[in-house]
Amino acid sequence: MTMPTAPVHTTMNQFSTAGNQLLVGGLPLRHLAERVGQTPFYAYDRNLLRSRMAELRLALPENIKLHFAMKANPMPAVVGFMADMVDGIDVASAGELKVALDAGADPHEISFAGPGKRNTELRQAVAAGVLINIESFREVDLLANISLELELPARVAVRVNPDFELKGSGMKMGGGPKQFGVDAELVPELLAKIGDHKLAFEGFHLFAGSQNLKAESICEAQQKSYDLALALSRYAPSPISFLNLGGGFGIPYFPGEIRLDLKSIGRNLEQLANRAKADFPGASLVIELGRYLVGEAGIYVSRVIDRKVSRGQTFLVVDGGLNHHLSASGNFGQVIRKNYPVAIGTRMNAIQTEIASVVGPLCTPLDILADRMTLAIAEPGDLVVVFQSGAYGASASPQRFLGHSDVIEVLV
Numbered sequence: 239m240t241m242p243t244a245p246v247h248t249t250m251n252q253f254s255t256a257g258n259q260l261l262v263g264g265l266p267l268r269h270l271a272e273r274v275g276q277t278p279f280y281a282y283d284r285n286l287l288r289s290r291m292a293e294l295r296l297a298l299p300e301n302i303k304l305h306f307a308m309k310a311n312p313m314p315a316v317v318g319f320m321a322d323m324v325d326g327i328d329v330a331s332a333g334e335l336k337v338a339l340d341a342g343a344d345p346h347e348i349s350f351a352g353p354g355k356r357n358t359e360l361r362q363a364v365a366a367g368v369l370i371n372i373e374s375f376r377e378v379d380l381l382a383n384i385s386l387e388l389e390l391p392a393r394v395a396v397r398v399n400p401d402f403e404l405k406g407s408g409m410k411m412g413g414g415p416k417q418f419g420v421d422a423e424l425v426p427e428l429l430a431k432i433g434d435h436k437l438a439f440e441g442f443h444l445f446a447g448s449q450n451l452k453a454e455s456i457c458e459a460q461q462k463s464y465d466l467a468l469a470l471s472r473y474a475p476s477p478i479s480f481l482n483l484g485g486g487f488g489i490p491y492f493p494g495e496i497r498l499d500l501k502s503i504g505r506n507l508e509q510l511a512n513r514a515k516a517d518f519p520g521a522s523l524v525i526e527l528g529r530y531l532v533g534e535a536g537i538y539v540s541r542v543i544d545r546k547v548s549r550g551q552t553f554l555v556v557d558g559g560l561n562h563h564l565s566a567s568g569n570f571g572q573v574i575r576k577n578y579p580v581a582i583g584t585r586m587n588a589i590q591t592e593i594a595s596v597v598g599p600l601c602t603p604l605d606i607l608a609d610r611m612t613l614a615i616a617e618p619g620d621l622v623v624v625f626q627s628g629a630y631g632a633s634a635s636p637q638r639f640l641g642h643s644d645v646i647e648v649l650v
């Protein structure tokens with residue numbers, strides 16, 4: 239095993255190399271591509287998923303429960319693998335609920351959030367016995383009826399739209415006017431209604447934002463979430479047994495981005511867990527993570543079809559792009575397009591490099607995987623790897639757009 243000498247983005251060194259080949263799940267990339275039988279494909283590395291969990295368990299206090307927000311990667315094999323390691327699965331649709339249940343996740347440890355839960359989805363959730371994070375007054379009425387009809391108590395928590403934001407997060411999902419949750423100031427009224435209807439109230443869910451690399455901001459949001467939950471708990475119809483403080487842990491994608499400082503988050507959660515012993519005796523404190531658990535364990539692999547030079551600029555045209563990996567193309571919520579870490583996975587030891595752009599096969603200028611990056615000199619047949627691709631990849635991409643073949647996903 240040799241370390242790469244080619245210009246490889248620093249955030250990808252979770253993978254090692256053998257000669258020119260990137261190693262994925264212990265297999266040289268070309269070998270893996272043969273095993274998969276086609277390009278493009280996503281590959282997720284079990285060992286990396288496992289070591290990320292171990293790292294988190296070490297950094298966070300023992301009594302903090304870790305949930306996997308499966309929308310980050312709903313591949314059934316991944317969900318099954320994660321279900322065995324985490325303390326619960328967070329789902330956001332009946333479709334995800336099915337995958338989680340099929341994967342063998344304990345219904346008692348599944349929670350269901352989302353702003354537009356349909357009647358049928360709520361019925362399925364009650365029947366499954368999962369915890370439903372209520373996001374509107376409408377859901378309380380519906381759940382009351384469903385509980386009576388099915389003769390099953392609906393297990394509920396209240397998703398609170400806090401009166402603060404998660405500073406510096408890539409995507410804000412709380413604070414100000416939001417479609418998510420119930421505004422904090424309306425929660426006392428909602429709790430009274432939950433009590434009137436005798437739903438099985440368990441606690442609160444607060445989620446302020448996503449993709450945050452600033453530990454300070456995350457700690458601040460966790461503290462504020464805790465304090466808000468404490469204030470609201472005065473109005474609760476029964477004691478709190480569940481307090482989900484959200485997540486938002488980010489991963490580095492772009493040059494200069496610095497890995498999240500888990501130690502300070504661990505210390506902060508330890509303080510909150512200690513406070514909770516008095517404030518919420520017996521309650522579980524939960525952190526829900528998606529991207530942080532799976533993002534760095536995955537790569538997207540495509541094959542160079544063509545190599546073109548247009549007016550001095552080199553283009554590597556590969557067999558997949560934004561149709562499979564919208565995020566890497568920069569079209570999934572990014573304000574300014576930046577390159578994900580990309581390498582030629584079959585030339586990891588190359589000395590000679592060039593500036594090249596990697597583009598997909600779609601007839602749109604948006605289909606870019608790498609814009610003028612320094613890469614090993616590649617030829618048709620070489621495999622291009624996009625790192626940090628284990629979250630919001632295949633399931634977050636418009637696969638039908640332009641009618642190319644679907645991407646395959648493998649867990650190795």
Ligand SMILES: *Cc1c(COP(=O)(O)O)cnc(C)c1O
Nearest residue numbers: 307310445448449486527528529
């Ligand atoms: C999307 C989402 C998550 C996961 O966010 P990541 O940035 O992938 O960690 C967690 N909780 C809720 C409520 C979400 O909507």
